Amino acid sequence: MPRTVYINGRYCAPEDATVSIFDRGLLFADAIYEVAGVINGKLLDFASHMQRLDRSLDEMRMPAPLTHDEILSVMRELVKRDQVEEGLVYMQISRGSTGDRDFLPPENMKPTVFMFAQHKSDVTxxxxxxxxxxxxxxxxxxxxxxxxxxxxxxxxxxxxxxxxxxxxxxxxxxxxxxxxxxxxxxxxxxxxxxxxxxxxxxxxxxxxxxxxxxxxxxxxxxxxxxxxxxxxxxxxxxxxxxxxxxxxxxxxxxxxxxxxxxxxxxxxxxxxxxxxxxxxxxxx
Ligand SMILES: Cc1ncc(COP(=O)(O)O)c(C=O)c1O
The missing domain is CATH 3.20.10.10 (D-amino Acid Aminotransferase, subunit A, domain 2)
Known part of the structure; x- marks a missing residue:
């Protein structure tokens, strides 16, 4: 079954989910992530992951690109589309792209956000x-x-x-x-x-x-x-x-x-x- 991923508001095949080479996630690792476990097709500890996500965003001085409810619905959709019973959902938010490489980012950048589900858990x-x-x-x-x-x-x-x-x-x-x-x-x-x-x-x-x-x-x-x-x-x-x-x-x-x-x-x-x-x- 082909995999579906999510990027910046749309669902697509992994090869169609592209980011700019100027994305600060690529150039500076200027990006944060979260991983939520999945068991029986359901998400674990979601509220706690959202709390930590907010803290990471605050510390990085990055705006939240999506509400918690929006994130929940995307994660559930990916779990459903990829039929994940046990595994995880990965979410990454980078500061976005400026079209140049500069250490200091300008204000008000538009974050890049993507998510995918994975069947594999971290332990066998x-x-x-x-x-x-x-x-x-x-x-x-x-x-x-x-x-x-x-x-x-x-x-x-x-x-x-x-x-x-x-x-x-x-x-x-x-x-x-x-x-x-x-x-x-x-x-x-x-x-x-x-x-x-x-x-x-x-x-x-x-x-x-x-x-x-x-x-x-x-x-x-x-x-x-x-x-x-x-x-x-x-x-x-x-x-x-x-x-x-x-x-x-x-x-x-x-x-x-x-x-x-x-x-x-x-x-x-x-x-x-x-x-x-x-x-x-x-x-x-
Ligand atoms: C360095 C490190 N410590 C601890 C954890 C465990 O954190 P959590 O229970 O939120 O998955 C992780 C998970 O990715 C990690 O990367």
Whole structure:
């Protein structure tokens, strides 16, 4: 079945969705994006993704090209047209094109917006069941990782390092402390307490992280948002990653260190159940 994408107000085939070579998204990575998970043909955590989108737009001093309702209806249309049961919808907004290359953009530019749906989730069913191995690498990204921009080569380099050493995801660290996964939020578990880095400009403010921590507020699993070292991660009881189409995925090995029994631990399994239960109810 031919794929349908959306660009600047129209639906078309991918090869007909064109942008100017002067688009600032291409020239400066002057663009932001969002990724919403899809399960049973429904969108996950939509309101939270829109909140983060607004924050990214504000930080980038860019106007919103579409309302949340308009975005919702385009995303739903793409999911429907491409018959996506499980996967994701990607949305990108760049500042647009001026017809020249200038570092400083003029005011009142017209943003370029495009979206597409994708059948592939970020983890396989096998990884979700059996857990993954992570490989550590220095975090070489820029200093505003809280803004979801498309300038992602730091993550691509880090993910290459992980892949070359047999890791499914990279675990990035800076100044001796863990930051996050290449495209995921990261957590360790020690003595029934989840430890994760607090929000700051050093990490992306994950929507899945936000939803999971909210669900946990009333439960019996502890939460400690603090800096922690790679050594602590190596000696954790359990670990896991989260993301819009990763959900809660167990981590069973970091570098040479096998965590616990080398199988997904009981707390991670519980978190998977709790989170999957939540999204099945919450999807729209
Ligand atoms: C660097 C990084 N951290 C965390 C996440 C997880 O964020 P979310 O749960 O909103 O998908 C992502 C997702 O793309 C990411 O790229």
């Amino acid at each position: 069913r096998q990884e979700f069941q059996n857990g993954i191995k992570m490989i550590s690498a220095p975090d070489i990204r820029w200093g505003r990782r809280d803004i979801k921009t498309v300038g992602l080569m730091g993550s691509v380099f880090a993910k290459w390092t992980a892949k070359e050493q047999g890791g499914a995801e990279v675990l990035m660290h800076q100044d001796g402390y863990v930051t996050e996964g290449g495209a995921t939020s990261f957590y360790i578990i020690k003595d029934n307490t989840i430890i994760t880095r607090p929000l700051s400009n050093d990490i992306l403010h994950g929507c899945t992280r936000k939803a999971l921590l909210k669900i946990l507020e009333d439960g019996d699993i502890g939460l400690d948002e603090r800096l922690y070292t790679l050594d602590e991660a190596h000696s954790a009881d359990e670990a896991f990653i989260t993301g819009a189409s990763t959900f809660v995925c167990p981590v069973v090995q970091i570098d040479e260190a096998v965590l616990g029994t080398g199988k997904p631990g009981p707390v991670t399994r519980r978190l998977q159940d709790i989170y999957m239960d939540f999204i099945h109810k919450d999807a729209i």
